[in-house]
Amino acid sequence: MTAVIERERRAFLTGNEVVAWAALAAGAEVMFGYPITPQNEIMHYWARLAPRYGRKFLQTEDELSAGYATIGAVLGGVKAFTATAGPGHVLMQEALAMAEMMRLPVVAIITQRGGPSTATVIYSQQEVNLACFGGNGEGFRLVYSVAGLQDLYEYTLKAFGMAWRYRLPTIVLGDGYQAKMRGPVKLFDPARQGIDTGMAAPFLGAAGTPGRERPPVHLRNTYNLEEELLAVVEEQARSFEQVAEQVAEYEEEKREGAAILLVAHGIVARAAQLAAGRLRRRGKAVGFFRPVTLRPFPETALRRAAFEAEMVLVAESAWGQLERLVRASLSGSEVPVQAYRRPGMGITPEELEEELEKILAARKSSGWSRGDEVAARAADATGLAP
Amino acid sequence: MKLQPEPQMPRVWRRESKPHRFCPGCGHPLALKALGEAVDDLDWQDRVVFGCDIGCSLLAWDFFDLDTVQTHHGRTLPVLVGLKRVRPELVPIAYMGDGGAYAIGVQHLVSAAARDEPVCSLVVNNAVYAMTGGQMAPTTLPGQKTETTPYGRDPALSGHPLKGAEMVAAVAAPEAYVARGSVANLRQLKRYLLRALQNPHFSLVEVLASCPTNWRTNAAETWEWVEKEMPRYFPLGELKGGVREEERR
C-alpha cells in the first residue's frame, strides 16, 4: 500500500478532517457511521476521501449497526472504525461491550457533546464514564483523551496500532471543540515516524476449509456456567493489567514542593497547563498532570505526583467524572482533592488561574506547611520548572 | 456421551459438538439440517460464515465445521453486513429467531433488505421467545397462550402477528430472494436455502419451526401446529425469486 501522506506537510484543518486523514494514513479500510453532531464531518471527509484511496464507507441505520458492522469488518481482518457522540455513544456501547468480551480491535472516535440526553451538540467532557466503563463489563478497553489537533492526528494513528497489537477495543476521546476547531497540523506518514498502526489479520474466513484443513473458528460471548465466565474474565483482567503497565500515558510538569497539583484531561488540560505555567512564572508552586490514557488510568504516576503536592485540584467540563478516577487512584492517601466542575462548559486558562490564586490565598491565610513561594523559587533555581 | 455419527448427518455438521443441545422435538436442528445439506451440495464449507443470534439459535455456536460468530440479540445482521462489505468472497448467513429478526433487530433487517446487502438470513419462526421461557413474540398467533399472554394473544391489546417475510419482500430489491418454508417440509426448505445462498443479493428464508418445550405440546400436537396451524397465518412459498443461475450468465 502506498503511503497516503508521502511527504510530511503542514495543513490547516478542523479536528474532524484530521481524524479522517489519520484513519486513512493508518490504513483503515472502512468506516461505518450514523450522523450526529459534532462527529458528522469525520464521515463527510471520509466519504469524500475514501474512494480516492480505495477505502469504503457505509452510512448505517443507527449506531448499533455502525458498531456491529465495524465488528464484522474487523472479524474479516481489516482495520475498521466508527465515530459518534452523546446519545449515539450510548448505543455504541452495546457493540463495544461485545468487542471488549471478544477482544476485538474496534476503533471508535468519540467527539463528546453536552449531556445527559440530547443536551447540547457543542462540547463537554461528560462521556468519560461511558467511554471508560460503558457496557455491562469491566472496562477492559483503551481510552486516549486527546488535547489538540496534533494529538488527534497522532493518537488516531496510534489507536489502530494499539487496538490490533493488544486486541482491545480502543477509543479516541475528543470533544466538539476539538472536532470543529481549525488550526495548523503536521501530517506525516506514520511508518516514517515509527508509529505502529497495526497489522490486521482475519478472525473469520482465513485460508483453508474449516473442519478439513484447519479447525473451525467458533467465536462466542455466551457462557453456560459461572465458573466458565469467571475464568474468562480473570484471564482478561490479568492480561489488561499487564497491558496497562505498558500503555498508560500521561504528561506532567513537576514542581518540587508544589502547593497544588492541577489535574485535567483532554482540551481542558491545555488550559490547565497554561494556567499552571503562568502561576509558576509568578513564583507560585503549581504542578500540572494530564492523564492521556483514561483506561488504563496512569495511577502510579498520578500518585507519585500527587504525593509531592499539598493538594490536588481536578478541573473538568463534567460533574466529577475525571475526579472519580483521580480519587480512586489516590485512595489511601491523605492528599486533599478539590474539584472545579463545569459540565458542558469550556474552561479557560484565566478562570483556572483565578481559581488557583483563590485556593493559594486561602491556604496561605490559614498558614500551610510547605510548598510556599520560597520553595517554589528554589525549585525554579534548580531548573525543575519546565 | 459419544454418539455414533448419524448416517444422515450433513458433512458440514461438526461431529464433536453432537449430540446437539436443542430439546427433543425442537425445530432448530431440523432447519440446521436443511442448511447443512444445502452447504454440502454447494461444497461451500470454505466460504459460508455462520452468524448466530441470541435466542435458542445461540445453541448452534459450535454446531458446524464452519467459521462462526455468535453475536448479541438482534445484531447478527449488522455484524455480517460489515464482514461481507470487506470480504465479498464469503457467504455470510445470519441465523436468528423471530424475536431477534422481527423485534429487537428489525431495523437492521429492514435496512439490510432495503440496501440489498448480499447476506442471507435464516429466521426461525417458532411463534415464541423460546430462550427466555416462552413469552409472546411478534409472530405469536392470535389466541396463542404464552407467558406474557396468559389468556391468549388478544390482537386488540397486542396486535396481529407480524408477517416478517412479507414485510421484507415489500422493501427488498427486485433481485432479492425471500421465501417461507417449514421444518415440516425439509426438501422444500433445502431448495429455498440453496436459492438463498446462491443469490448474489439480499435473501431471507423464514422457517416455521416447533418449540414443544414452550408450547407445552406433545409430539402429535406439536406437529399439528407446525404443519396445519402456523401456515394458516404464515403461508409457505417463495415471495421473491432472486436471480436464478440462468439469468446471471
Ligand SMILES: Cc1ncc(C[n+]2csc(CCOP(=O)(O)OP(=O)(O)O)c2C)c(N)n1
Ligand atoms: C438486548 C437484549 N434484550 C433481551 C435479551 C434477552 N433475550 C435472550 S433470547 C431472547 C428472545 C429469543 O427469542 P427469539 O429471537 O424468537 O429466538 P428463540 O429463542 O425463540 O429461538 C431475549 C429477549 C438479550 N439477550 N439481549
Ligand code: SF4
Ligand atoms: S426451548 Fe424451544 S426453541 Fe429452544 S431448544 Fe427447546 S424446543 Fe427448541
